[in-house]
Amino acid sequence: MSKNVNYFKNCPVCGFNEFISVLNNKWKNSSYNKCLKCSLIFQNPQESIIKTKSRYNENYFKYELENQHNFFNLIKKTMDDFDILNILPEGASVLEIGSATGLFLKYMNENKFDAVGLEICRQSADYGKKNHKVNILNKTLEECKFKKNSFDFIHFSHLIEHLNDPINFLKIVNDIAKPESLIMITTPNSSGLFARIFKENWRCIVDDHLFIFNKKSLKILFKKTNFKISKIRSWGSIPKGKTLNIIKKISDHFVKLTNTGDVVCFLLKKC
Ligand SMILES: [Zn+2]
Numbered sequence: 197m198s199k200n201v202n203y204f205k206n207c208p209v210c211g212f213n214e215f216i217s218v219l220n221n222k223w224k225n226s227s228y229n230k231c232l233k234c235s236l237i238f239q240n241p242q243e244s245i246i247k248t249k250s251r252y253n254e255n256y257f258k259y260e261l262e263n264q265h266n267f268f269n270l271i272k273k274t275m276d277d278f279d280i281l282n283i284l285p286e287g288a289s290v291l292e293i294g295s296a297t298g299l300f301l302k303y304m305n306e307n308k309f310d311a312v313g314l315e316i317c318r319q320s321a322d323y324g325k326k327n328h329k330v331n332i333l334n335k336t337l338e339e340c341k342f343k344k345n346s347f348d349f350i351h352f353s354h355l356i357e358h359l360n361d362p363i364n365f366l367k368i369v370n371d372i373a374k375p376e377s378l379i380m381i382t383t384p385n386s387s388g389l390f391a392r393i394f395k396e397n398w399r400c401i402v403d404d405h406l407f408i409f410n411k412k413s414l415k416i417l418f419k420k421t422n423f424k425i426s427k428i429r430s431w432g433s434i435p436k437g438k439t440l441n442i443i444k445k446i447s448d449h450f451v452k453l454t455n456t457g458d459v460v461c462f463l464l465k466k467c
Contacts, residue, residue: 202360203241207231209363209413209420215240222396234416237386237408244360249316251404257319260296268299271353274382274461277429280349281307283378288348291372294355295332298324305330309349314340337365342372353382353461357405366421373466379423385460386410389451390433399435400458411460423464432458 206213212233219228219237229240260267275281284290290304295313297320304311313332315321321332333340350373356362373379384400385391387410391398400408409417411428418425433447451457 201241207236208238209236209417210234219396222401234413235410236413239406242406252317254319256317260320264297264299271300274429278427278463284349290349291347293337293352296320298328298330298332301330302328337368344371345374346372348374348377351380356381357383357407363421370422370466375466379464382459382461383409384458385430388458389456390458418464422467424467425462426465427463430455430457430460
């Protein structure tokens with residue numbers, strides 16, 4: 197049991213050694229800390245990914261399948277916003293980490309790119325291969341051992357907050373990315389407006405999230421792992437069905453304009 201638990205003495209992003217305990221009202225025995233320097237929120241101690249892997253089962257697959265078009269549409273919106281398809285070289289090699297059922301890979305292949313995906317939920321990977329005819333490996337990034345300078349575009353959405361060691365993960369991403377490549381990363385943003393308003397009841401506070409980043413901690417993380425920031429976008433406010441459509445529309449528009457949404461997306465390049 198003990199070998200599957202990691203304990204941090206220093207902030208895993210900025211290295212500072214002073215934390216406070218947070219989210220105590222949500223979970224009585226909360227093990228969440230907030231770094232007093234970069235405001236990163238992180239589970240401490242945290243379960244190893246070895247145990248976490250078993251969560252990506254049949255139920256997870258059903259959730260991914262039900263939501264595949266919603267999730268893909270959000271990715272596509274950001275891709276359009278950054279004009280990715282027009283920036284990438286012809287026939288670019290693309291890697292997606294956390295491909296779910298593979299709609300993003302299908303979209304990239306349809307646009308004449310050469311896409312491969314990784315997905316640790318076996319059922320989701322099998323579904324994508326069979327139904328969308330895409331190349332999905334049922335492996336983690338660490339298991340793949342891709343060669344250096346392999347990819348023109350690397351994408352992962354709602355993944356990095358689930359990992360035990362985001363720094364090592366990003367170092368591998370940096371290694372396998374080509375010198376002129378683009379990296380697009382989306383994750384919840386605790387510096388957003390509704391995160392500040394709802395605090396413990398904010399929709400992104402779920403116990404599958406080992407890390408809850410904010411823009412400041414992400415900037416430190418990317419600098420540490422040799423990335424430079426090209427563009428930042430933020431979106432997302434009140435979930436569908438929780439308020440009148442008109443109020444949702446106004447609040448969605450406001451957080452997008454002020455870059456203070458529930459989610460933040462960084463477009464990165466290698467340093
Ligand atoms: Zn910190």
